[in-house]
Amino acid sequence: MDKNSIALDATDLELLQALQQDAGRSNQALAQALHLTPPTCLRRVKRLQSLGLIERQVAILNSERLAVALGHGLQAVVEVSLDRQDSAALLQFEIKAIAESAVQQCWRVSPGPDFILIVATQDMPAYLSLSQKLFTQDSNVRNVKTFFCVKRAKFTTDIPISR
Template identity: 65%
Template sequence: MKSIELDAIDLQLLDSLQHDASLSNVALAEMVNVSPPTCLRRVKRLIDDGWIERQVAVLNADQLGAALGHGLTVLVEVSLDKQGSEHLDAFEARAVALDAVQQCWRVSPGPDFMLVLQARDMPGYLAISQTLFTQDANVRNVKAFFATKRAKFTSTWPLRPAL
């Protein structure tokens, strides 16, 4: 992956796509005032150079939870006894391998990791916690917070000028 400088058109393309990746190439080209072939070429370059990791559909968590019973979002602080890179890497590998782990962050200071988990219910969370936390002798402390309301969720980066 080569590093490129982003110009104003690249930033407009990234901003538009992160808000709606389903835009047609023609619509996207119109939004940023370039020709469709230029737009297509630039988007391809942004993908090839790694600026765009992937394009996904963001599902409605409330509707999905009601339909499938995935009703428990848990934010978890995890502290390890030993913080050597091999210990951090081992826990991280175990965490990211679980489908229930939506996000895994190494953080500092404080706990070593912050996780965002999705569980069907409390017994589901218990099963996840036993697999991820209690079977690892290096896990020193786990502090779980159970979400009661999601006030905001976004996957966008602020690329537009601040208001």
């Protein structure tokens, strides 16, 4: 067996799926839902964490309700194309983008633009400030195409698990 391969059984896959749905459940509730003893459930979750399959556990905020509470909320999908695509230039832009808290996701993509960014800002002035910092002031940024989100029809963080 390859040293990088990870052996997962049906219970591991059920645990991963259950944790994707609600990682805030107590170990007791999770064990009960999967018909495991609490010590076995905890041991298996710790193993999945140590294998790096569970990257982290976070609270997913409802962006629409938060926007109402804060007064605004702007989300955008941004395509970024660079003039130079050598590895150093790509890495330089990537480091700059991921340092910005408003950038929720940063993807290198191909073909097409070099990057796709998922951005969340308070409002349009905040987006303008971000765009000047990331795009306008970077001489290697050739083209930026921003799509402002008007409706979220689906949002999930689940990775499909099947075997």
